[in-house]
Amino acid sequence: MSDLASLLARPETADDPYPAYDLLRETDRVLWVEEMGRWLVTGHREALFLLCHDRVSVNRHLLDDGVPPEQKPRGLPFIDPPDHTRLRALVQQAFTPGAVERIRPEAEKLADELLNAADDRDEVDIITDFAGPLPAITLASMLGIPPEDHDLFRSWAAAIVEAIDPVSHQLVSDAGLQERVSMQDYLTDIIAQRRQRPTEDLISGMVEAEESGDRLTGTELMEMCVVLTIAGVEATTNMIGNGVNALLDHDDQLARLRSEPQMIRTAVGELLRYDAPIQVAGRIPLEDIELDGHRIGEGQSVGVLLGGANRDPEVFPDPGRLDLARSPNNHLAFGRGIHFCLGAPLARVEGSVAISMLVNRFPGLHRAGPGKRRANVHVRGFMSLPVALR
Template sequence: MASWFQKYSDRWHNDPYPFYAYLLEHEPLYYIQERGFWVASRYEDVNFILKDPLFVREYRNAVPQQHLQELPQPQSERNPLGKLLDNWMLFRDPPVHTRLRSLVSHAFTPRTMDRLKPKIRAIAEQLAAWMAEQPQPDLIASFAFPLPVIVIAEMLGVPPEDRELFKDWSHTFARVLEGTDGSPEFAQQAGKAAEQIADYFRRLIAARKSAPREDMISDLIAAQEQADALTDQELIATCVLLLVAGHETTVNLIGNSVLTLLNHPEQHARLLEKPELAASAVEEVLRYESPVQMTSRLASADCEIGGRTIRQGQSVNVMLGAANRDPAKFERPDRFDIGRSPNRHLAFASGPHFCLGAPLARMEGELAMAALLERFPQMRLADEKPNWRPNILFRGLGSMAVKL
């Protein structure tokens, strides 16, 4: 079992669901001795771990103070990558997480989403028109990848000519989050990417300080007068997090939506007949092919779950992709049903770290699906075998050739 969590392999990752079914039936809470962490796959346990304040993100909050004093001091102040990750709300606990999240949350309110909707619809339609002109269209490169880049770049205030810079940066940080490549070569690559993207946003923030615009960076700068406002380093790190998290997962959502629909022609036909099911279809894709397959937490005290004791300081990998196929929660979980209701999946996690950008991702997925179905009702796959990207944390396609 430990090998599944060490590196990508076609055997496990082209179709992880039989493995998840095994975990759910035989080892819903399993300790991997050689890796030193737990694996939780059952919906009830995953949801509990994500919501219970006993489970935290920061190691310093999970172990006794005397243990921390025995550890070497972190070198993040001299490490560009460490400086970014240390200031990502994704990896922080309250009260820092609460402060960071509250300062950014205004960008994802229902009013903001309503204002963005026409713009996102127009972007999706423009990309679909561009894809129609290509002799051998790749849905990922031509549509799924650029759409969220354009959206989050416009929200942040990134100039159009700079969007292409984010492609390699985004993929590099996705591999950083996965955490399975410990090679010196990748460490150097990740450090360089962190330095480059931090420098980029540092210059953009400086420009907005001298000439504010109607964008998220200008709004966050304006809020710096508050007592609990973002520091400059937190502001840079938050911009990077919004870019990476907002882009990587939405690319996967759009690609997984099209792939799953085309692999289920009866559901594809159903959606064409009833386009009002688009929002429900997005929720079912999120459950059925979750763009993020897992996350992790640390136990800050001993905790018993299902008759097993997770000790203080131990890490737990919570398998979102497995929990979303749990037969104890979902009837016929391996069946793709765009009308499924209720559908309380955990694709966006739950608890205090529930995905802040979930409303935006849902809207992008729905509008993308609508634009593609309307323009290309006869779309089909050009390749039989999906080209899954080699990443065990994110589930998404590297390319997807289609016939329009």
């Protein structure tokens, strides 16, 4: 194994991948790693080029990787135009900054309730007690899942996300597949109910769009709900967990955020840049592409390392420093181009509500033990992050 490939496989790289990204970038900003059969891109400029290139696909069916076609991932993030354009237009409206701003009071109420429930405990796990439930329940409520089923929805979301292989995106356990089937059956019922009696929720909105233009089939609609859950819940949980972790490592920045609460907007962007929840965006060129003196072949696998691009010193002065006021901050934590994160406005609202409320309500917030990272270099987050609130 080459030095670089073995470096990427080391457990300490899963814990802190940034030194490895720096080494990759210094070696070559666009690098073929034979052992992985994959190009790795760590330069910001090169990452932008690929993410915005109209001859670069997200369709995993183009990869000759031995994964059976029925197990390849489906849904919006893995579809190219023209289908992508049609599907995205149908849900886009619900996720505009104006639309999600209306969710803020509800997210604040929920965050308050979760913190009330944790308030008198000696030790709290930021992930299971706060960062996990907040996005799952917020999304359930947007979709129109009745409150009595929110816990059920939350446990499905967690079980499905847990069972997804980060590289192939396929569900790797029978238990995960079973949970997905249960969730799909449940959603099919809810969709049928909304067809009969529409309400003000996102599922009713999508049903209406489907019926008016016959543009979203029943299966596409149900899959869209599953994709929103898979794409949205874990990344937001990890944003809150990674963000709180970074603040606990940087007392000066935490103090600054408490004394200047309006800084939360730039703070959320910087926390996302500093430790991005989604570290890799997979791409497959539809034709040979020249980049930095390399020829990336048609059909080859490319890993655009968002976390690496976010630490590129060509774009971010002193990239390893957390600076909550950093401006400009052209980070790629939400990707770029036509697949730019649909849920970014929602994630920003949830992130700012969660982090502001936690740090301002509990001035004595501190670690109660070491956090436990997920052993996964693609989706970066914590399994547990124990803190004491006082």
